Amino acid sequence: MTTTAPFQTSDTTIAVTPAERSARGFLGWLMAPERRGALLITPAIVTLVVVNIFPLLWSYGLSFFSYNAKYITKPPRWNGLGNYIDLFTDPEVWGRFQNTAVIVVGSVFLQLVIGFLLALLFAKEFPLRRYLLMLVLAPMMLSLSAVGVFFRLFYEPTFGFIPRSVQAIHFWLTGVDEPVVILDTPVKATLAIVFADAWMWSPFVMLLVLAGLVSVPKYLYEAAEIDRASAWRRFSTITFPYIRSLLLLALLFRTIETFKIFDVPYVLTEGGPGTSTETVSVYLFRVAFNYFRTGSASALGYIVLFGVIVLTSLYLYAIQARGSAAAEPSD
């Protein structure tokens, strides 16, 4: 027999069973203000552990085994540091790191220069500025693989906009009408990737620098003008100190991202000609999903992660330095 106790509300009386009372008691305990915060973030933490932390630890474990994920019936075989030693002594891997370094240096440099110049342009008011700004920002909103496809079509020597334009200009200047092929040599293919990546991400650098430029107090420029300071002097003593730390952040942020570049070279050149534009991320994909050397791919993933952690540490250090600089009283 179940006993019930009346539960009084403002306008009615409801019978509550002990089980219901117990459940309400637990919910009440759970929803107490001191536990509510933990309760709200628990789903996010569980998701993070399941989709991020666990695979990370799992793949770290796999990096010490010889394992092919395609063969579900063959268990992993302990290999110690074998995968890491093989990777560090493999000239193919170092070749991919070199390809990546060349693309990072070229692309980030171009992004900083173009982004900076664009920011200087858009820091001033001029007709249609708002609409042009939207257009300039559009590339960084696109999907990376879409940019790869766009540029593959732009560079296509028979129909592509860029080779056909260069061919027409060349013909106009020299009278020689030869097709222009952009992706046929390692140097040109690397430059093509650098250009596509810079096209996409220069607006990001521009945004950061623009934020610094618009924060410069106008009275500093007015004072400099009264002092008859030259344009260069105004830039080096007023403008640059305001954007220096932001430029550094852009440099580090874009270096980290470009270090991981995958989509654009994969779609645009497939790592070719040969393997000349195969970045370390594209190579990692091949080891994991073409060769299915799952243990080696995990180890390479950790080597890349180590590189990213080093860069991220620099990034955090830069933020800290910026914070300290901002906190110091100016003279």
Added chain:
Amino acid sequence: MQGLKFSIAAAAIAAGALIGGAGVPTPALAKDIIINMAAPDWLPTRFMQEEFNRSYKAKSGNNVKLVIDFIPWPSFYQRVAASLSSGEKKYQMIVTDSQWMGDFVEGGHYLKLNKYIDADPELQAVIADMHQVLKDTSSSYPYKSTNYYGFPQFPDNLVTFYRTDLFCNKKEQAAFKAKYKKALPCYYHEWQDVDWNEWGQIGEFFTRKKGSPLGDGTADDDFYGVAYQAGKGYDFSSMQVNSMVWDYGGDIWDETGTKPATGVVNSPIAVKAMEQYLDLLKWAPPVAKTGQMDIFVVQDLYMQGKVAAVVDWVGVAGPVIDKKVSRVADKSAFAQAPGARKSDGSISRFANIGGQPFVLTTWNSEEVVHEALDICKWWLSTPVQTKFVKEGGGESGMLSVLNDPAYGTWSPFSRAFADNIQWQKDIWHIPEFFPLLTEQQEQFDKAITGQISAKQALDTAAAFQDKTLKEAGRIQ
């Protein structure tokens, strides 16, 4: 009133049973069965989905639905391999490239079908009706064994697409004759005597600058003579290089496992064949120099009217004759691909078998297996195969269809397909095929883009093959 309702219900059930009994047997409770199938995204698989939706009725009376996951060709292998290795068990059937068979059978993913075939006379009839080449390449593992894993969803081979307005043009024919002292091939039988050297002459002859005379008019843009696949992705250069190596009497490995790859893969014959392959690319559109001229780029260049003749798969020929997407739809014809001239004057024209078998996966229930096998039987039945050839842009490997005297007239490319099928071989039918293919593609790409010679490419591919096959215990 209650009695009347009961009588009406009883009459309805009786009528339903009579109607059902006259046609498909209806089980006490029809089940909903969904068969998910991974397949490359192109006309032959699109047609299968449409035809299934239009006409398939399960013999079991279950409500069977075929849901094809159309995957773009360049990422097809990676998507299927990732799905299988992840253990998600998403697919009940897979349209698989024949050379994947070893890889995924050894991985425990593809179901051996012998016990079902042994128990089912209809399936035995299907096997008996299949062309021997397809039994060897599309159905069995190990290669040429009687361990059956699949049935041909669509067999394919490489054929020539050419422009009749150019090749059958009197002025062009006269000019070609004057220059090369031989006739420009126009009709199907004339193309049957074209070797790779003549293919080069055709390439040279039709490569024209913008504004040059071309056919009865002038070239409105730079125009190119010939093209075939030369792409870094997937197998988009190996398929053509392998063909030419075989044509000249070379090989891509020692299938018996008695000889190392070095000496076979990079034999003087293979090097000569690959040198010719590279040389003929000079008459192709400039994209060939980038290593990105895959089968779809070749198809597109041809459909845009940029090239006189190409070698490509029948599977991509359907859109070529579609006026909505092709500028050369009404001036295209198809013939056998060129080959190598033998000492007796005949032509050797080996090639890689194209197209794919469909296989069943190992995690299906017996009920799903039987439904999937019923779909295979339905697809390979003569009426459906005939319709596929006539309307679906595909070809058939079933002898009862292929041997129809009118087969060659059913589609513009049927005759070339039927004449070619006896010449088909398979690439490495072993689990190590993808690393071998990836390495070979990288080396071929370097050669195509002029970074290394044909010999260097084949030497490196041979060394890699030796290392890989030794590690796998396939050669000593």
